[in-house]
Structure formats: C-alpha cells, structure tokens
Amino acid sequence: MNSIRLAKLAGAALFAGGIGLAASAAAAATAGLSGRVDASSAPAVNDAIAVGPALLDGGYLAVRFTVIEDAYVYTERVEVLDPSGAPIRGLIIPPGTMRQDAEYGRVHTSTGSFDVRAPWRRPPPATITVRHQGCHVSGLCYPPQVTVVDVLGTKTK
Numbered sequence: 001m002n003s004i005r006l007a008k009l010a011g012a013a014l015f016a017g018g019i020g021l022a023a024s025a026a027a028a029a030t031a032g033l034s035g036r037v038d039a040s041s042a043p044a045v046n047d048a049i050a051v052g053p054a055l056l057d058g059g060y061l062a063v064r065f066t067v068i069e070d071a072y073v074y075t076e077r078v079e080v081l082d083p084s085g086a087p088i089r090g091l092i093i094p095p096g097t098m099r100q101d102a103e104y105g106r107v108h109t110s111t112g113s114f115d116v117r118a119p120w121r122r123p124p125p126a127t128i129t130v131r132h133q134g135c136h137v138s139g140l141c142y143p144p145q146v147t148v149v150d151v152l153g154t155k156t157k
Helices: 003-017 019-034
Strands: 049-057 060-067 071-074 079-081 097-101 105-110 112-119 126-132 134-136 145-154
Touching: 049 126, 060 071, 060 126
Parallel strands: 049 145
Antiparallel strands: 049 060, 060 112, 071 105, 071 134, 079 126, 097 105, 126 145
16 A cells, blocks of 8 residues: 555545544554555445435434444444434444454444434435444454435334
C-alpha cells in the first residue's frame, strides 16, 4: 500500500469522525505495509457490510445489517440519523460479541444479519442516514461508512 493510499485512508477517517478513527485507518494501512494485513483477501466494504432496508416495526424502525462471516461491525460505532440529519437517540442494537481490538480495546462487534432498532413516529416514505464502521478478520479496518437508507414500509413477521 503506498503512502498516497495511506494518506487518503487517514484523511477519510479524520473527516468522518475524528482523530481516533484516523489513527485506526492509518494503523490498518500501515499494517498492510508491514505484511500483517493481506488487503487482497478482504472484500470491498459494500460486499462485506450491507445496510438496509429500514422497515417500520411498531414504534421503531428496524434497520437491517447484513455482515459476512469474516467481517464485523463495531456496534458502538453505529449511528442512525433522521431525515433532518439529527442523531436518533435510544437505539436498540443486539449486544454481539466482545472482541479485543488493537485500537479500541474491548468492544462489542456484530456479524451476520441483525436489526438496529430506532424509535420512529413518522410514516413512510422517508430517508435516513446510517453511519457505521467495521473490519475484516484479515486485519483490514474499513473507513467509516455513511449509507442513505429508504424507509420502505411495515416489517412483516
């Protein structure tokens, strides 16, 4: 991985959420330089972590995450924004699994399919924004992601 790619990863992470995230992206990119990370074995972020759709479920939105087996999402890094861009408080996120992370220490992570539930009182149609970050087990951490998701309708049981 060249220094331009390293700078782009660090810059994207800094823009998206702060110095801690920039350090994580830089550490992941630097690990690639030392041979600890084989980024060629990691799928693109959108192939590893899919977000959406969002469906009404009682007084909540159920935002579907689908994460491949060899990737994970930091549950503490999931944020849902309403159509005005304000964070929705009171998210219900499945606890996932505890993982010891080189950058963040002990963190909860999730993989597979799961719903993040957000309190919601508006009828569809609407558009929300979901922010999240995750990694691949190869050691490659994806930069923070921002996904625009449509609220489609009511969840069927």
